[in-house]
Amino acid sequence: MDVLIVEPLEPEVMQWLGERHSVRYSPELARDPRALRQALFNVRALVIPPSVALDAQVLHYAPVLRAVGRLSAGAENIDLDACGRAGVEVVRSVTASAVAEAEFMVGALLAMFRRVPVLSPEGLLVGRELGGATVGLVGMVPAARSLAQLLAAFGSRVIGYDPAVHSSDNVWTRWRVEPVPLRDLMEQSDGVCVQLTYFTRYQGLIGERFLPHCKPNQVLVSIAHSSLFDETALADVLATGRMAAAWFDSLEPGVLDPGRPLADVDTLQVTPRVASTTRESRVRAAWAVARRIDELLSADTTPQRAEFKPTAPDEPVDLRGDEAPA
Numbered sequence: 001m002d003v004l005i006v007e008p009l010e011p012e013v014m015q016w017l018g019e020r021h022s023v024r025y026s027p028e029l030a031r032d033p034r035a036l037r038q039a040l041f042n043v044r045a046l047v048i049p050p051s052v053a054l055d056a057q058v059l060h061y062a063p064v065l066r067a068v069g070r071l072s073a074g075a076e077n078i079d080l081d082a083c084g085r086a087g088v089e090v091v092r093s094v095t096a097s098a099v100a101e102a103e104f105m106v107g108a109l110l111a112m113f114r115r116v117p118v119l120s121p122e123g124l125l126v127g128r129e130l131g132g133a134t135v136g137l138v139g140m141v142p143a144a145r146s147l148a149q150l151l152a153a154f155g156s157r158v159i160g161y162d163p164a165v166h167s168s169d170n171v172w173t174r175w176r177v178e179p180v181p182l183r184d185l186m187e188q189s190d191g192v193c194v195q196l197t198y199f200t201r202y203q204g205l206i207g208e209r210f211l212p213h214c215k216p217n218q219v220l221v222s223i224a225h226s227s228l229f230d231e232t233a234l235a236d237v238l239a240t241g242r243m244a245a246a247w248f249d250s251l252e253p254g255v256l257d258p259g260r261p262l263a264d265v266d267t268l269q270v271t272p273r274v275a276s277t278t279r280e281s282r283v284r285a286a287w288a289v290a291r292r293i294d295e296l297l298s299a300d301t302t303p304q305r306a307e308f309k310p311t312a313p314d315e316p317v318d319l320r321g322d323e324a325p326a
Contacts, residue, residue: 007049013286037061045293053077067296069289093288095142097276102146104275105193108247112219131155136189139196145175161185186214198225208233221247223275235261249275
């Protein structure tokens with residue numbers, strides 16, 4: 001079997017793949033890890049939903065696997081190192097969901113600006129407008145470009161920070177984002193949008209060094225891995241009211257359990273990974289993943305022209321050595 005599809009695909013994409021390869025569609029395997037492992041023996045490409053993890057143990061059951069595709073959410077539960085060692089390419093579209101994520105973050109900012117009023121000089125509790133506000137972007141990923149364009153249309157000032165992008169990089173100019181240090185971003189921003197790609201070295205990056213310095217009444221929306229945040233520091237700024245509200249599009253399991261710092265914070269809103277999931281983004285992602293899988297599988301089966309190798313050395317061999325026969 002060429003392709004095992006566990007995550008539902010668009011019908012036209014499924015048909016396109018089925019015309020080119022042997023395809024099995026079994027979404028029920030997402031709920032049965034043992035059956036999934038048993039099904040992997042002769043699978044060359046696999047498409048899995050975010051609920052299915054892929055690690056070295058699972059790869060052990062997939063000796064001919066060439067590619068694993070994911071349409072939505074991140075790849076946090078895919079062991080990239082194990083895939084690299086096994087020669088398995090992780091296929092994702094890094095741009096398919098950019099517009100959807102940008103629209104989600106703008107919508108979250110608008111909702112929080114109006115829903116969480118602040119005290120005006122006249123003593124009235126009033127909402128705020130996005131136009132004229134300063135918005136800080138943490139992470140210069142593809143969604144940040146779309147987000148910067150939308151915010152500019154509102155008339156917002158857009159500043160940004162990314163630990164992997166130097167302030168002299170021309171991406172800042174191209175995307176019309178002003179680069180600033182992270183502390184300055186927190187101090188100046190009325191709203192903060194976090195979409196930084198997560199690596200373990202960034203764990204707790206947004207914590208006690210920066211959160212206590214956030215601008216009063218700041219709101220924050222994050223579609224990034226929640227491990228970027230120090231939950232104690234975040235709970236402190238939300239509980240004291242210095243940060244007016246925060247919206248996370250997913251939290252790691254257990255973060256809201258009783259006894260954890262964020263458990264009883266009523267100004268924290270959590271949604272279940274909806275930022276990247278729209279009809280349009282899924283179609284774009286499905287086609288991108290399907291086409292790349294087709295490329296990989298076709299390359300594996302295309303006959304390669306044998307390289308010509310001479311059967312004789314370039315220079316003639318002198319057989320008249322001392323031990324040559326007379």
